[in-house]
Amino acid sequence: MNPITPIINGLRITLEHLFKKPVTLQYPTERPKVAQRFRGLHALNVSHDKAKCVACYLCPTVCPAKCITVEAGEDANHDKYAARYEIDMLRCIFCGYCVEACPVDAVRMTGEFELANYHRSDFVYDKERLLEKK
Amino acid sequence: MGIEILGLPMMYYIAMVAKVLVAFVFVLLTVAYATYAERKIIGHMQVRLGPMRTGWHGLLQPIADGVKLFFKEEIIPSQASTFAYLLAPLVALIPAFITFAVIPFGGVIEVAGYKIPLQIASYFDTAAGRVFDINVGVLYILAMSSLGVYGIVLAGWASNSKYSLLGGLRASAQMISYELSAGLAIVSVFMLSGTLSLNEIVAQQSAYNGFNWFAFKQPLAAIMFFICSLAEINRTPFDLPEAETELVSGFCTEYSSMKYAMFFMAEYANMVTVCALTTTLFLGGWNGPMAIAIPLLGPVYFVAKVYFLMFVCMWIRATLPRYRYDQLMHLGWKVLLPLSLLNIVATGIIGYFIN
Numbered sequence: 001m002n003p004i005t006p007i008i009n010g011l012r013i014t015l016e017h018l019f020k021k022p023v024t025l026q027y028p029t030e031r032p033k034v035a036q037r038f039r040g041l042h043a044l045n046v047s048h049d050k051a052k053c054v055a056c057y058l059c060p061t062v063c064p065a066k067c068i069t070v071e072a073g074e075d076a077n078h079d080k081y082a083a084r085y086e087i088d089m090l091r092c093i094f095c096g097y098c099v100e101a102c103p104v105d106a107v108r109m110t111g112e113f114e115l116a117n118y119h120r121s122d123f124v125y126d127k128e129r130l131l132e133k134k
Numbered sequence: 135m136g137i138e139i140l141g142l143p144m145m146y147y148i149a150m151v152a153k154v155l156v157a158f159v160f161v162l163l164t165v166a167y168a169t170y171a172e173r174k175i176i177g178h179m180q181v182r183l184g185p186m187r188t189g190w191h192g193l194l195q196p197i198a199d200g201v202k203l204f205f206k207e208e209i210i211p212s213q214a215s216t217f218a219y220l221l222a223p224l225v226a227l228i229p230a231f232i233t234f235a236v237i238p239f240g241g242v243i244e245v246a247g248y249k250i251p252l253q254i255a256s257y258f259d260t261a262a263g264r265v266f267d268i269n270v271g272v273l274y275i276l277a278m279s280s281l282g283v284y285g286i287v288l289a290g291w292a293s294n295s296k297y298s299l300l301g302g303l304r305a306s307a308q309m310i311s312y313e314l315s316a317g318l319a320i321v322s323v324f325m326l327s328g329t330l331s332l333n334e335i336v337a338q339q340s341a342y343n344g345f346n347w348f349a350f351k352q353p354l355a356a357i358m359f360f361i362c363s364l365a366e367i368n369r370t371p372f373d374l375p376e377a378e379t380e381l382v383s384g385f386c387t388e389y390s391s392m393k394y395a396m397f398f399m400a401e402y403a404n405m406v407t408v409c410a411l412t413t414t415l416f417l418g419g420w421n422g423p424m425a426i427a428i429p430l431l432g433p434v435y436f437v438a439k440v441y442f443l444m445f446v447c448m449w450i451r452a453t454l455p456r457y458r459y460d461q462l463m464h465l466g467w468k469v470l471l472p473l474s475l476l477n478i479v480a481t482g483i484i485g486y487f488i489n
Binding site for chain 1: 175177178179180181182183186449450452453454
């Protein structure tokens with residue numbers, strides 16, 4: 001086979017690419033546009049200044065990574081609410097099953113993806129931190 | 135004419151020192167920024183950006199790299215043979231730079247009534263009215279470029295590491311195979327020029343009725359010489375001595391800090407040298423439109439041609455993957471060597487009938 005033409009073709013292709021616009025994203029200064037249905041950090045939805053969660057235990061049940069801990073409590077109106085709601089981000093696989101399972105639309109996933117931290121304990125998001133990101 | 139030392143005017147020595155300084159600093163800067171240019175060009179060819187953070191568009195990157203390497207720890211392996219280990223980077227670096235002594239990078243300029251040819255190892259003899267340079271310039275370059283491999287072999291041997299040794303072995307085998315074809319490719323140029331002096335060779339390509347470059351008279355030799363040169367300086371399609379995928383980093387596996395940087399400087403300086411030599415032999419050297427009328431244009435044309443060839447080197451690096459060892463040997467001994475011999479025979483026959 002003629003060995004020269006492929007080399008010339010290759011050179012032509014690389015030269016064409018030289019004038020293409022680079023796809024690089026200058027990350028810390030330039031931010032990626034997160035897709036609308038991106039599955040990032042969880043957030044607990046709020047309604048009437050309270051978390052919508054009714055502590056039904058469907059999300060910890062469906063969670064394949066077993067990263068959600070819920071403890072139910074009873075408030076002044078004798079309504080069931082989540083006294084404790086924790087998600088361990090080190091175990092979470094961001095599958096979104098918890099969002100799908102929730103009957104009262106209390107949990108959703110945000111576009112937040114920068115989840116690095118300095119301590120292991122910081123990866124366990126408690127109810128307060130999950131509520132913060134509205 | 136003023137004070138004379140050893141029968142040569144004072145101006146000769148001043149001009150010589152100035153030429154050496156200018157050429158050395160220029161090559162050094164080119165070497166530093168060749169690394170930057172390479173990263174940028176290959177980056178863009180791969181639809182990336184390349185260095186962007188240090189300085190505007192990463193322009194300070196070579197300086198940052200240099201400073202970083204300078205402050206790194208020097209490591210000498212306990213089982214290495216220290217003297218050869220320390221000597222090797224110097225042996226690699228020095229031949230890469232001293233080749234520039236004979237390469238003409240411009241015509242004759244006149245400073246304060248003294249004519250200075252822009253070629254380090256040459257002077258203008260006023261009595262004879264012409265430039266004298268080393269009349270075996272090409273031979274000198276071939277000698278120096280083959281000295282460079284000693285640095286690599288020494289590094290490979292002295293490191294006392296199997297990867298380094300294999301890298302050194304490959305380098306020597308590769309150099310020997312490709313130097314033959316490179317030398318023979320140049321021979322066909324000598325058959326046309328009838329001289330080994332680089333100054334004369336450039337002068338013969340000067341007439342600008344267009345196609346007086348030896349690249350047009352000897353296209354096959356030009357291409358073969360460039361390919362062989364790439365192999366001799368271990369550039370990418372032939373970078374077997376430091377093949378990362380197989381040999382960690384080849385001959386410089388055990389080197390760190392400035393000694394490692396010296397190998398890299400040698401590699402890029404060799405690239406500059408080879409491009410300058412190809413320019414001189416095949417692309418008309420410093421010749422170009424108006425180059426003789428305006429002497430300062432000569433170096434501009436020369437540098438432009440050299441940079442173009444360096445771009446081609448980087449372009450090839452971005453395009454071609456590394457050859458396998460047997461493919462390398464096959465290409466060297468079974469393709470390039472017979473072709474260069476045939477080229478000499480053809481040149482001889484055609485030359486005989488034309489004259």
